[in-house]
Amino acid sequence: MCCEEYRDRIGRFLDDELASDVRADVSEHLQACAACRLELENLQELTSAIPNLADAGVPSSLWTSIETSLQTAPDRPSPRTATRFPLHRSRRWALAASLVFVVGLGFLGTNLMSRSARASEIDFGVLLDALPLDAQLAFGKFLALYGAETGSALEAKKFAPALDFETPPTLPGGFRLESVYLLQFGNRPGVAASYRRGNDFLATIFHPPVEQENFGTHKDYPCAIGKHRGHKVEVGSWKMIHLTDPTTCHCVLSQLDEATELPAIMAAVAPLAAAGPPHNHGE
Amino acid sequence: MMSESEHDVVERCRRGSREAQRELFERTSERIYRLLLRMTGSADDASDLTQDTYLKGFAQIEKFDGRASIATWFYRIAVNEALQFLRRAKTLRLKLENSARDNVDYPADTTAIQLDVQAALGCVEPAERAILLLRYQDGLDYRAISEVIGCPEGTVASRLSRARDRLRDILRKSYGETEENDATVHPKNG
Structure with a gap:
């Protein structure tokens, strides 16, 4: 097998997705071939850099927003919109404000989703x-x-x-x-x-x-x-x-x-x- | 396969238990949110899409057959939501690549190659970005990825290979352009 064919397998080798006999064969080739070893090292460097990101914590208010939407789900007009609630910046602030309002009143049915759903304006x-x-x-x-x-x-x-x-x-x-x-x-x-x-x-x-x-x-x-x-x-x-x-x-x-x-x-x-x-x- | 306790939680979720829904959210949302954050480059959009993912997941929980894990089920919905969103965003020309670089916070010890790779990730096609993140950020094996994106494992392997090549090409071009620019800015004397 030539290097070109081995290179097709190096990605799977890197990902530990080869059968043991094929893996052993690739491993043997890598010991003998500097070019393929370099290819593997390059791929390792590339892919190991992908997950490096600050710990992205889930916003604490997210479950509250989901729960609020779940509570208003029966009011939704159609399956097409039943799972959509795009909370873009302006709406998120508005939602936060509306949550304060409705929690204060003990009435959760007047959030922005229902406003959008009823759309008299x-x-x-x-x-x-x-x-x-x-x-x-x-x-x-x-x-x-x-x-x-x-x-x-x-x-x-x-x-x-x-x-x-x-x-x-x-x-x-x-x-x-x-x-x-x-x-x-x-x-x-x-x-x-x-x-x-x-x-x-x-x-x-x-x-x-x-x-x-x-x-x-x-x-x-x-x-x-x-x-x-x-x-x-x-x-x-x-x-x-x-x-x-x-x-x-x-x-x-x-x-x-x-x-x-x-x-x-x-x-x-x-x-x-x-x-x-x-x-x-x-x- | 699902663990016994996961099976129980899903069953309670099917019966409409809010507590079970919350438990599934707690178990999986960190991975889902992180994936969506990396897909969109925007915390706001990631929040919206995470919300959409769970609302859709809970609404369709009857369709979950338990052959894969519940996390895979939510991954699948999240990837679909992200790809749909990015298609719309592309249509609307929202310039997500720029926001990806602007809005994501990187840890202080991030190396140059990591920063370069993060930036390059924002330039690959969303479907390729998804498969790279599922494998190398979240550590899913080919079988799990195939369940998330709905294609055979062989296709996962070839798509991953293409995505890695694309990422490398973008980095090479980026380095090439930088070197050309450096040469322009700092011409050799004599």
């Missing part, structure tokens, strides 16, 4: 707050908050058949579709999509009309999108435009001009709403 604050830092990261936080899973345009249609939306592969102005996401707003499905044109990022979010859209500390204002009236929230150069009809709230997050560029985008992602009669939103 949609929390855009998490998205808007992070926009100035990194729009994609901000969008990612929003997706995580609503249990996003990636899907295809076709899957999105099947997932949210009651919503009026499109996630076309391209948008006017040269934006190309990057990803489609399936979201869960309480018991009701929603859809989002991300687009890119060079360095320009654009995102769409479609959700069923809710009692309240929560924009955190950001104010929303009426605006005109073509012949329709919607509303918008501005954060720096970013704008989140909403156009709502009886079935769907269509949101577009971009840095585009609402008078010149957005009407065509809205017509592409919300064809029925955009083609329909003029309507008002939030009045």
Whole structure:
């Protein structure tokens, strides 16, 4: 057997995963072959460096969070979201606060999971707050908050058949579709999509009309999108435009001009709403 | 195979005992959290994914057949959760490799080669990172790894081999670039 063939076995030798007769054969070869010995030494050095990490202790609050989620599990709306509870930074603080609150009241059913599950409002604050830092990261936080899973345009249609939306592969102005996401707003499905044109990022979010859209500390204002009236929230150069009809709230997050560029985008992602009669939103 | 006491705990867990769930968490969570921390490079994400892992594990405990250990069962869920998360993160371009270097604390006596390997680990594909960590951090043998990632032992061996090669390539390139940079910064006189 040549060195090349022995080298295929050196990894298994290192991992102590060879039958005893094969191991003895490799061992004998290693005594005779300096090159293969060096290969083994290199692998030993490489792999022994992998586990060196500070003792990573489990956060003490983790079991409490799990237990709280277990207690609210029967309230969860569907198997799809039953095991998801993304505790990203802002939510973790919020959870801690909510735990103090609910423990104080002796009532554990009002944590953030159930808030998300019921979703009489949609929390855009998490998205808007992070926009100035990194729009994609901000969008990612929003997706995580609503249990996003990636899907295809076709899957999105099947997932949210009651919503009026499109996630076309391209948008006017040269934006190309990057990803489609399936979201869960309480018991009701929603859809989002991300687009890119060079360095320009654009995102769409479609959700069923809710009692309240929560924009955190950001104010929303009426605006005109073509012949329709919607509303918008501005954060720096970013704008989140909403156009709502009886079935769907269509949101577009971009840095585009609402008078010149957005009407065509809205017509592409919300064809029925955009083609329909003029309507008002939030009045 | 499960130990007798582990079997008892799992049975109680199946009957919905919160105490048993906690016991399983106490027994296994350190390994699971450490794996997820190394997979994601973020304590926050590792916490989220550990939570997802146990919620999913407890919800599906009926499917646990006892042929492997309960730790392997949770490892399997954790690896799947981590890979799904990293796929989404890649789509969202969250730049996890950078956060991996920024957010993980290393012990004071960490050597240069260890630091280099930790950084290189953040650059290999997540599936390869998982198999390297399962073998060389957590010490799982090929059989246990095959149960975690759901493939034959022979495939584990070949994937491990590829992952080690990839890790070495990244280190070689890194050292090569460093030497080139050094040469640029410190040109020889004369």
